[in-house]
Amino acid sequence: MSADVPRLEGLLSARQVAATARSIVGAQEPSGAIPWQSGAHTDVWNHVEAAMALLAAGEVEAAERAYAWVPTVQRQDGSVPMKIVGGEVADASSETNMGSYLAVGVWHHWLVRRDSAFVRRMWPVVRRGLDHAVSLQLPWGGIAWSQEWPDGAPGRVNDEALLAGSSSIHHALRAGVALAELVEDPQPEWELAGGRLAHAIRDHEDRFLDKAEFSMDWYYPVLGGAIRGEAARRRLAERWDTFVEPGLGIRCVSRNPWVTGAETAELVLALDVVGDRERALRLLGDLQHLRHGDGSYWTGYVFPDRVNWPDEQTTYTGAAVILAVDALSLSTPGATIMRGTTLGPAFAEIGLECGCPSADVLERPRLS
Structure with missing residues (x-):
């Protein structure tokens, strides 16, 4: 076992994290695809x-195939x-x-x-994915959430934006x-x-589709990096009692x-972003009731009935847990991927009535 497999003393050992990674590998298909669970569908974001979680846990070959x-x-x-x-x-x-999230994965791999060589191999794929997202940016700054593909050709663009999805794209653009x-x-x-997207997320939340009942819309603007600092802490405090x-x-x-385990682990990551380690550790401990004997994680738990539901352990839930353990333990060089500290300065915010200020660009390493 690699010495830097993520672990948290008294919560999850390296051996337990490695078991979770093996449960993800066990669902991986010969093609390299990692479905939600064996035999289920694969989507590229999850x-x-x-793949990021597998790399963090030392499952390099499986991550490369993914x-x-x-x-x-x-x-x-x-x-x-x-x-x-x-x-x-x-x-x-x-x-x-x-289509955008590969950028985050490739930066994490770097x-x-x-x-x-890996970065150069994946760069054209990253570029196409982000170019596509940017091409569907709406006039007010949000990113259209989807496009239909009837008869094998691009069709109608759903010209509405999801706050969680656009927040994830913000992170991907920075990567x-x-x-x-x-x-x-x-x-x-x-x-x-x-810059336009950051402005929309911070100042025009009302223009996104109303999904306020979903916890992802609550914490994703923080996790995706558009809202940080004191504003991020206030945002997490405002609906804490609604969701936790x-x-x-x-x-x-x-x-x-x-x-649900995945959302809980992602909130752990958002809490780490704002420096709230105490509550992050507590929440990560709380979700361990979802851990299955083989190291995988149940998707969720209906608490009035005291039953796990649905009857599945999902790869994306285990992956989110591994990334949360890594973030809190700083076990690998990719542990700060959600904090954004390796990504340089935030985008210069550009609003509808604003000009287009130029942002100072932080010098970062270049490939030789």
Whole structure:
């Protein structure tokens, strides 16, 4: 076992984290795809998150196979199908945040492995994915959340934006800009798009689709980096009692008595971002009631009925737990991927009535 497998004394050992990683590998298909569970569908966002977790836990070969799969499903315009089952497209429509998230995974890989050949190999795939997302930016700054793909061709754009999805794209754009500087292929349009997107998330939340009952809309603007500092701490405090069930985790939807492991682990990451280590550790401990004997994690728990539901252990839940352990333990060089401390300064905010100020660019390492 690698000496730097993430671990937290008294909470999860390196051996336990390694078991969680093995449960993810066990679901991986020969193609490299990592479905939600064995036999279920794969989406690229959760697939990349699983690849990041595998790399953090020392499962390098499995992570490399996972990343090699992504270019095989990306379309020429940079989009990816929403659902793939057993190598076949089950839902051809595309979500912009799915096609974008590879940028975060590749930057995380660079932090952990410092593999310049990998970065250069994946760069065209990252560039197409982010170019596609930016091409669907709405006039007010949000990113259109999806596009239909009838008859194998791009169709109607759903010209509404999701706050959680756009917040994830904000993170991906920052990672993309860092990668662009690394490979010396500047993408100033991504910085402009990121500035407009940051402004929309911070100041025009009312223009996004109303999904306020979902916990992801609560914490993702913090996790994705658009809201930081005291504003981030205030945001997490405002709806804490709405979503957090002490001793169990957080609700996925405020009106449903159901806590979910992935959302809880992501809130742990958001708390780490704002420096609230005490509550992050407590929540990570709370969700361990979802741990299965083989190291995998149940998706959720309906607390009035005291039953795990649905009847599944999902790879994305285990992946989120591994990344949370890494963030809190600082075990690997990629542990700060959500904090954004390796990404340079935030985007210069650009509003609808604002000009377009230029942002100072932090010098970052370039590939030789």
